[in-house]
Amino acid sequence: MVEIRLTNTRTRTKEVFTPIDPGNVRLYLCGPTVYDRAHLGNARPVLVFDVLVRLLHHVYGTDAVTYVRNFTDVDDKINAEAQRRRAAGAEAPLEALIADRTDETIAWYHADMDALGNLRPNHEPRATAYIAQMIEMTRELIARGHAYAAEGHVLFDVRSFPEYGKLSGRSVDDMIAGARVEVAPFKRDPMDFVLWKPSDDDLPGWESPWGRGRPGWHIECSAMSAALLGPHFDIHGGGIDLQFPHHENEIAQSCCAHPGAGFANVWLHNEMLQVEGRKMSKSLGNFFTVRDLLDRGVPGEVIRFVMLSTHYRRPMDWTEAKAHEAEAVLRRWHGLVAGIEPAPSPAPAVIAALADDLNTAGAIAALHELAARGDAAGLAASARMLGLLLPGMGDWAVAGDDTARLVEALLAARADARKARDFARADAIRDGFAAAGVEVKDTAAGPEWALAAGFDAHALARLAEAQGA
RNA sequence: GGCGGGUUGGCGGAGAGGUUACGCACCGGAUUGCAAAUCCGUGAAGACCGGUUCGAUUCCGGUACCCGCCUCCA
Numbered sequence: 001m002v003e004i005r006l007t008n009t010r011t012r013t014k015e016v017f018t019p020i021d022p023g024n025v026r027l028y029l030c031g032p033t034v035y036d037r038a039h040l041g042n043a044r045p046v047l048v049f050d051v052l053v054r055l056l057h058h059v060y061g062t063d064a065v066t067y068v069r070n071f072t073d074v075d076d077k078i079n080a081e082a083q084r085r086r087a088a089g090a091e092a093p094l095e096a097l098i099a100d101r102t103d104e105t106i107a108w109y110h111a112d113m114d115a116l117g118n119l120r121p122n123h124e125p126r127a128t129a130y131i132a133q134m135i136e137m138t139r140e141l142i143a144r145g146h147a148y149a150a151e152g153h154v155l156f157d158v159r160s161f162p163e164y165g166k167l168s169g170r171s172v173d174d175m176i177a178g179a180r181v182e183v184a185p186f187k188r189d190p191m192d193f194v195l196w197k198p199s200d201d202d203l204p205g206w207e208s209p210w211g212r213g214r215p216g217w218h219i220e221c222s223a224m225s226a227a228l229l230g231p232h233f234d235i236h237g238g239g240i241d242l243q244f245p246h247h248e249n250e251i252a253q254s255c256c257a258h259p260g261a262g263f264a265n266v267w268l269h270n271e272m273l274q275v276e277g278r279k280m281s282k283s284l285g286n287f288f289t290v291r292d293l294l295d296r297g298v299p300g301e302v303i304r305f306v307m308l309s310t311h312y313r314r315p316m317d318w319t320e321a322k323a324h325e326a327e328a329v330l331r332r333w334h335g336l337v338a339g340i341e342p343a344p345s346p347a348p349a350v351i352a353a354l355a356d357d358l359n360t361a362g363a364i365a366a367l368h369e370l371a372a373r374g375d376a377a378g379l380a381a382s383a384r385m386l387g388l389l390l391p392g393m394g395d396w397a398v399a400g401d402d403t404a405r406l407v408e409a410l411l412a413a414r415a416d417a418r419k420a421r422d423f424a425r426a427d428a429i430r431d432g433f434a435a436a437g438v439e440v441k442d443t444a445a446g447p448e449w450a451l452a453a454g455f456d457a458h459a460l461a462r463l464a465e466a467q468g469a
Numbered sequence: 470g471g472c473g474g475g476u477u478g479g480c481g482g483a484g485a486g487g488u489u490a491c492g493c494a495c496c497g498g499a500u501u502g503c504a505a506a507u508c509c510g511u512g513a514a515g516a517c518c519g520g521u522u523c524g525a526u527u528c529c530g531g532u533a534c535c536c537g538c539c540u541c542c543a
Binding site for chain 1: 505506
């Protein structure tokens with residue numbers, strides 16, 4: 001049995017992972033709020049968990065893993081978009097406009113994450129389908145003395161939970177000292193957070209013991225994880241920015257609603273994404289979505305490779321240079337594994353790297369070594385652990401028939417020129433191939449060719465025209 | 470103010486208290502009509518200051534600089 005070690009944010013140490021039930025390893029990843037396209041940063045935790053899930057599948061068996069990732073479809077940004085559409089003349093009721101928006105966004109999300117080669121989770125609960133469970137949990141928290149109703153709101157009483165702040169390493173008093181929190185007059189403590197809030201007629205709402213309203217941001221994950229994984233499960237994760245307040249609040253809610261259950265054993269947090277060395281933000285103009293990259297012709301597999309080439313607990317810097325380098329590597333690897341039957345099992349070095357706190361960069365280094373050794377079958381089998389070189393994934397790296405015809409014609413023209421010792425023409429074709437991103441290898445058995453990074457079909461067509469090929 | 474992350478060779482980026490990371494680039498050689506690709510090979514590091522140690526880039530303390538979170542955010 002492979003020993004997996006993971007860095008647990010809760011204990012701040014790298015620990016040997018021991019499942020609660022090896023027959024049903026359970027993980028929960030905080031999913032997107034579905035108000036817009038997923039940006040590149042949204043993809044990072046999904047990729048990290050995808051590799052983790054593939055590793056768990058390998059170690060415990062595909063059927064022994066339950067992976068849950070939610071869709072947050074109750075949110076003020078969604079409401080604002082729906083209200084904007086109604087103001088713009090949409091006739092449908094607000095709830096229908098919201099459903100349209102969230103359905104549309106979920107479809108985008110699926111398409112984008114699929115394009116990056118991510119497995120779909122076993123469950124993808126929508127918050128709106130678990131309102132009853134959220135209300136029930138809120139009632140339970142009030143009954144146990146951890147929450148109170150005030151002016152249509154229900155608030156969690158952070159002073160009732162001595163562990164509050166433990167995950168993020170802060171005390172309630174410290175937080176208040178540097179606080180920029182909204183201090184509503186009905187809060188007992190400035191750090192108390194909302195479990196339920198009232199909705200007026202312009203907002204979606206559900207009937208509750210506290211009047212018509214909607215849930216606060218954090219309660220959904222507590223309710224959905226409990227409903228689908230139980231009150232005690234193995235791994236919970238997300239971006240490090242969720243550590244506080246979201247995950248801190250989840251812990252408070254879940255532990256107080258289910259005393260003694262334990263909630264999540266291991267907390268995994270990925271560091272943030274940067275772009276060309278700077279924070280990705282709309283104001284800096286370097287903000288882009290996964291779809292933006294895909295539409296610009298960056299293959300999903302290339303995005304995946306770049307994202308996995310930095311360890312998840314380090315800041316990841318997205319650069320054009322990395323994308324270009326990743327493309328070159330993947331093209332080479334696709335060429336190497338084409339038509340090769342993958343080995344029966346992945347290379348031990350790759351498994352060992354991944355089992356050591358998901359060292360994807362180390363695993364990629366091990367893949368390089370397999371490639372250098374010419375072990376195509378091993379490379380093919382091992383790359384799959386990282387969700388790379390999957391069947392059907394490399395279509396982008398393979399030349400189409402039209403391209404193949406042009407290249408073959410040009411190669412024939414070059415061979416004629418060389419035979420005639422017309423080296424000027426032969427060199428022109430050679431340089432044209434290089435400029436178009438076609439890599440030609442002259443071997444003893446004749447020329448072989450492949451598309452290189454930056455392949456340009458138009459440049460190739462122009463070359464063929466110029467050479468009359 | 471509080472909490473956290475980072476600083477490794479030209480660039481990217483890992484692990485390990487003592488032995489080659491790995492990739493890209495560079496340089497030399499083989500090969501080629503010239504190249505490309507390929508193969509072989511060389512060189513190149515650990516922000517700064519202390520401490521522990523026979524020995525630290527790796528552990529501990531401090532300094533500097535960069536980044537993030539504390540407000541919606543993966």
